[in-house]
Amino acid sequence: KKTLFGYLCVVFVIMRPTTSNKSQATKQQVTMLKLFIFLNMFLLLDSTLIDIDVQLEPLKSSETSRLTIRLREDWAPVGTARFKQLVELGHYDGCTFFRTIRNFVAQFGISGNVTRQALWRRRSIPDEIDKRRSSNKRGTITFAHAGANTRSTQLFINLRDNINLDTQNFPPIGQVIMGLEQVVDRIHITGEGAPNGKGPSQGKIQQLGDAYLQEQFPQLSRIVHAVVRKVEKEKEETTQKQQLLPITASKSSLSKTNEKLTSSQVQPSIISSSSSFLRDTTGFSAHWFWLLFAVSALIIYVSFRTLRSAATGASSITLLDDVEGPLTAPVFSVDKES
Structure with a gap:
């Protein structure tokens, strides 16, 4: 750009x-x-919005509330391409906010479909440590991970300014532009996940899927549908x-x-x-104009192919831990089930 x-x-x-x-x-x-x-x-033309319809209280009402996220490719192009790809494939439809810690983060992204989740968990994307062009401020959305080059499907929305995450390989990929107070702040609080807390175990969600969540945590806020909305028509x-x-x-x-x-x-x-x-x-002269225009089109085409290959050219790194996401402790090392 x-x-x-x-x-x-x-x-x-x-x-x-x-x-x-x-x-x-x-x-x-x-x-x-x-x-x-x-x-x-x-x-x-590549400016993209993600509309997410959330069922905040499944046990009380079937009504949904919408939040909108604007993707920022200039912050983390590989991460934004992966998130957009998963949204288009319907990966997040039905996902729960399984780890929501008050005044910290609201985390989601593990599919209740065990087969689908296992497939995409293996297709992790490379880190973008050199792309720290933004901070984990309130309302930004960021990929969770369990170590180097392990970003796959899980993301979290910052509920406060978590600037201490900026140096821990958590580059934001976008920000909530609508529904922060009305939706995000009303997501069901789970606390830390098992075994350190009373919330759902990430490992069990990976292994058992929706059956585990419906049986033990039916009250969790849930994503009903997520869709990519391009703003080309508005422009x-x-x-x-x-x-x-x-x-x-x-x-x-x-x-x-x-x-x-x-x-x-x-x-x-x-x-x-x-x-x-x-x-x-x-x-x-007209022929100079069209020459410059062709050069521009070529640059855009090459950029698009590069981003697409980075997002879909999945690496085969296998996660060594069951838990992904930023820790509440001051030291940000990832331990087994912590």
Whole structure:
């Protein structure tokens, strides 16, 4: 994104007005503004929201409440790609918040389907220690782990600022942008898991699945459905509104500088052929424009393939511990069932 943004700025500088004629310069500025908006939207197409419907009190009501998470690929691209992939596959549908410690974290991600969980637990993803571009502040969401390169399916939402986790290989992958107080703060408190607490045992969930949870912990808050929601449509509507404003402004300014120029005369110059349009209004040859555009598309394609291979090219590391997630103790070493 940084590379593409730098390229966009260069294009914007190159395509500055090349005429001293006021009306012609106005048309060029309109053209550049529209192109600038288009490229900005093009760079932001990967912005992704995750909508999660949560059943807070299964024993009392079947109603669900929604929380929304915005993924931040610039924080941890491998982690965000894995989370998005699992959401799209329906892995988190039916998962419980099995480890919710007051004023600490709300942890989830072990599927009640034993076979599915075993499969994805083996497909761990590499650490992103060098990607510490954010802090575990309240509302951020982070992958849990049981050691180096063991992130697989479990995540936790920080219920407070847990900045002490920042140096313990817990890079956030996104943040809750809706439903923090209304949903996350109302998730059923379990306390620490067994054997150190009265909460569910991660090992038994892995081995027995939903049968264990339904029998001994039916009161746990549960994810009913999680879905990926891209914001492309919203951005497209915003772009269309923004594009209408410059056209209106250009007509107004042109009518003041040249009374003979009408709106019907303005439109043909804006919708002329791509080659003469770029050359006449910006002084920028069409074939150079398409060359730069092709380079941008190639960069985006390579970035997408890299992220996808990192997420799906699962490593075969087997976890040595049954427990994943940050510890409440000051020392963050992971012991058996701790």
